[in-house]
Amino acid sequence: MTDHYDALETREPAQREAELFSRLPDVLRKALAAPAYAERLKGIDPAAVTDRTALARLPVLRKSELPALHKAAPPFGGFVAGSLGSFGRLFTSPGPIFEPEPVHTDPWRGARALFAAGFRPGDVVLNTFSYHLTPGGFIFDASARALGCAVIPAGPGNAEQQFELIEAYRPVGYSGTPDFLKILLDAAVSAGRDVSSIKRALVSGAAFPKSLQDEVKSRGVDAYQAFGTADLGLIAFETPAREGMVVNEDLIMEIVRPGTGDPVAPGDVGEIVVTSLDQQHPWIRLAIGDLTATLPGTSPCGRTNMRIKGWMGRADQTTKVKGMFVRPEQIAEIGKRHPELGRLRLVVTRSGESDLMTLKAETASPGETLQRELAATLRAVTKLGGNVELVDAGALPNDGKVIADER
Amino acid sequence: MTDHYDALETREPAQREAELFSRLPDVLRKALAAPAYAERLKGIDPAAVTDRTALARLPVLRKSELPALHKAAPPFGGFVAGSLGSFGRLFTSPGPIFEPEPVHTDPWRGARALFAAGFRPGDVVLNTFSYHLTPGGFIFDASARALGCAVIPAGPGNAEQQFELIEAYRPVGYSGTPDFLKILLDAAVSAGRDVSSIKRALVSGAAFPKSLQDEVKSRGVDAYQAFGTADLGLIAFETPAREGMVVNEDLIMEIVRPGTGDPVAPGDVGEIVVTSLDQQHPWIRLAIGDLTATLPGTSPCGRTNMRIKGWMGRADQTTKVKGMFVRPEQIAEIGKRHPELGRLRLVVTRSGESDLMTLKAETASPGETLQRELAATLRAVTKLGGNVELVDAGALPNDGKVIADER
Structure with missing residues (x-):
């Protein structure tokens, strides 16, 4: 009895990476046949998307957007090129989100x-x-x-x-x-x-x-x-190694900072983004809303694909502060405006009868100017005032949380 | 747009008949690989079963027997040759009866x-x-x-x-x-x-x-x-002709007198018996317990296969008289002992506080001797006494009923 489903599972990781990315341009062309992808990926050159850096430049499609997109252009929001009858079965899931087989x-x-x-x-x-x-x-x-x-x-x-x-x-x-x-x-x-x-x-x-x-x-x-x-x-x-979970073949998984499409450092907790190489129904950078982190090295069972820790919570940390939505994308925007910072984390607490926001930011060079500027950016982006607390680089937990609602 | 699924549907009836029966010996060999068929069909020569007459000599398997047979030799009573894992899916229906796909x-x-x-x-x-x-x-x-x-x-x-x-x-x-x-x-x-x-x-x-x-x-x-x-x-x-129902391809349908394996005359109501030419799971003369009758001629839609009137009731007319079961097989046995008779029909009524059986029998030559002999046969077969009423040939309704419970 062989220990693996096929030889794909035990390829050299570099070989897998090369093979997946050599197939990606053709999959992108298939995706571009669908109107919504044609619109979202306008101007990209499929032939140039042959590595993770190029892939990371494409926009992320958040699963949380799908219900509204599907409703606006039934049934699949324009993300599927083939006719309904060209599929095997047709499903729905709560949202509602519609899925073809x-x-x-x-x-x-x-x-x-x-x-x-x-x-x-x-x-x-x-x-x-x-x-x-x-x-x-x-x-x-x-x-x-x-x-x-x-x-x-x-x-x-x-x-x-x-x-x-x-x-x-x-x-x-x-x-x-x-x-x-x-x-x-x-x-x-x-x-x-x-x-x-x-x-x-x-x-x-x-x-x-x-x-x-x-x-x-x-x-x-x-x-x-x-x-x-x-x-x-x-x-x-x-797998029998019982060390995390091995990523499936024919998928490219990225782990990104919640609210962004930017890959996190290896081992950091982030949101799962999947590009599937299915010719009939490819997904290009679908952010599924779940958090995980990679495990280092390869599995003792011999499977060489990327390993993840498994499900580590939901990435969508959108919350309401003083009646206003605050979204992970806004915290990501703050990070973009201050690229010198490390991790950011907005902690929401309750003080007396009021909501209180505190933005914690990792920095190697704290100072009053930074603190003042950051408070201004926080207000500009969220339309809400809040405290700023500067912490040492690496001081914030590696748990994928950019908004911690502690009320 | 073509009007038919394939050319099989519009074959000359004689050609279909020849093709089905030319495949039957091989299907019988497949069935004989299963222990229960090997036992029930012991001694038959598959090569000789190439027409309806030869098929009609094989024993009928009544669906009503399946629950007990399946229970005695789970799951399929020995009627299936392949391993469970060689099938696609495995089901159950009330009875319970077990079915492989x-x-x-x-x-x-x-x-x-x-x-x-x-x-x-x-x-x-x-x-x-x-x-x-x-x-x-x-x-x-x-x-x-x-x-x-x-x-x-x-x-x-x-x-x-x-x-x-x-x-x-x-x-x-x-x-x-x-x-x-x-x-x-x-x-x-x-x-x-x-x-x-x-x-x-x-x-x-x-x-x-x-x-x-x-x-x-x-x-x-x-x-x-x-x-x-x-x-x-x-x-x-x-079919679009809306005249009865056309029998499916790859099946041999017979219509038999309830309780027997003997084909009725064309147009007479009887029990459906099916032999399926499925190589993985053939059925040999499965009596499904439903009544129907053929329609004459071919369908105006161009499909040339046998047509039936559709579902005309249940064939299993087993009933209880004075606390004893009376079965269609017993009425068939009476017919076998008096082959000169036409249709038989046992009518069960209530007289005062008692069950009353009357055996109606079609005959061209009525007489007291016949009546006396028939009453004796009725008692011998059913262990119950009853009246005998001789009627003209063709006087009994063509409805497949051999036991009419009119209580």
Whole structure:
């Protein structure tokens, strides 16, 4: 039994980087066939976007913008070039955001995530994600089918009937939320039903705290986590190394300072931005609103792709101060106007009956002039007054937070 | 635009018959690889089963037997040769009966049913059958995908979110039960939502009375009926001719006297028995428990396959008389012992506080001896006494009923 889904996973990182970026110009041309990308990427030369520096100059598309964009130009806001009928299936997710499923094999690119979790061709998999309206069920169904597994499309519910299926088909694998796995294991004990065939799991869609990991493990199920979205499918996944999550192939992941499109330094927490090399439905720099950070080096499991720590919170830290919205983009703007500063962090607290803003800024050369100038910039950008506190370089926590609402 | 899905549909009937039966021996060999078929079909020579007469000598497998057979030898009662992992998906239906989905394209053979209902490649289809646990959703999803349509896997419920999808994707087609189509149309009116994109429908799974057909039609939806089961997928379907239903390709349909495996005369009502020529999961003479009758001639739409009247009731007329089961098989046994008789029909009524059985029998030569002998046979076979009434040949209704419970 081989340890990897294919040879792509163990390429030299430089080779992967070269291959992904050699494909990028063609993917950009595909994207430019869609009117909204044509507008947003106007004037770019696809042939020149062949490395991370060039990619980082392209505008970021924030997932939080999609509901309004989709509403203004249904269904996909102009970001999809093909006709509706050229896709396989059509979904929606809360927002609403609309998602098409490409027609090629493994459209949500999850086969290698299942493989990394120990699933193998010929396995029977109980899939408890819902197949209705949203893409969750099909993300894992199509992935398992692409790997060569047989799928029981169980959906989330009806435990009694699920036990009947589990006892008849004896699935070795489970896909679904970690919570529903626990519900199923608990309900089987109460009902005296046999679910012992389930030995491994790929879980997603919710937190999987250490305590629950241990409990599931103690009941004979070796569960791995996958990280994905309804737009991109599976983005990163755990491997037997159990060190963070390995980024999926055919994606270029960047981690940027929230509110910007600027990549953070290696290891710094920032927002995930993904460029997908899907020919039918490419995404160019989609900022998905989730925070993570890279892990250094390569995984002991032999997979050589970038590793991330997993989900580290939401990047959208927009909040209201004295009735006015304050957005991460505004803090980024302050940083741009004072490029000599390190990290910035706006701390919002409550003083008496009033909101209070304090801008903390890392600097190597503090001084009253800087403090005064920064307070003026803060007011100019946010239309709100606030304190400024200068701190040493590296003094602010590496947690991706640019607005800390501590009220 | 061509009027037919492919040239198979307009073959000369004799050519279809020859082609189906030339493939049958190989399909029988595939079936014999499964232990339960090997046992039930022991001693047959697949090479010799090349016409309807030879096929009619093989034992019938009654769907009503499947729950017990599946329970005794999970999951498929020994009727499936391949490993579970060689299939695409695995389902269950009430009974429980377990069903595997073959991996090839259009495993439930519904693409041509959708085509006959006016669906075309590139259409967007709202599929409201459930995808969870039972195969309904996937039967229509896989069929639409095979035809080249994009599917909205909506499932049965959440009308509010379905309206959002319908307004964004503007599906031209609907698949689901006729009842849910009406629910959706009514709810759209109450909620002021626009579902006018839906112009055609393939409905199944429930009765579709003329009144509902007219109502749906008056609201702009041209709906066609399909007849299928969770075991076989789509068996027959309406066409633009609107004359009964045309039997699907790659199936051999027989119509037999309930309780037997003996084909009825053309036009007589009987139980549907299907032999499917699916290489991965063939069915040999599966009696599905539903009644129908053939229509004479070929369809004005140009499709040349056998036509049936559609669903005409359930074939399993088993009832209880004075606390004892009386089964259609027993009436068939009486017929076998008196081969000179025409149709038989056991009428069960109530006389005072007691059940009363009357066996009506068609004969060209009535007489007291026959009547006495028949009463003795009735008692011998059913362990119950009853009256015998001899009637003229052709006097009993052609409705497939061998037991009429009139209590």
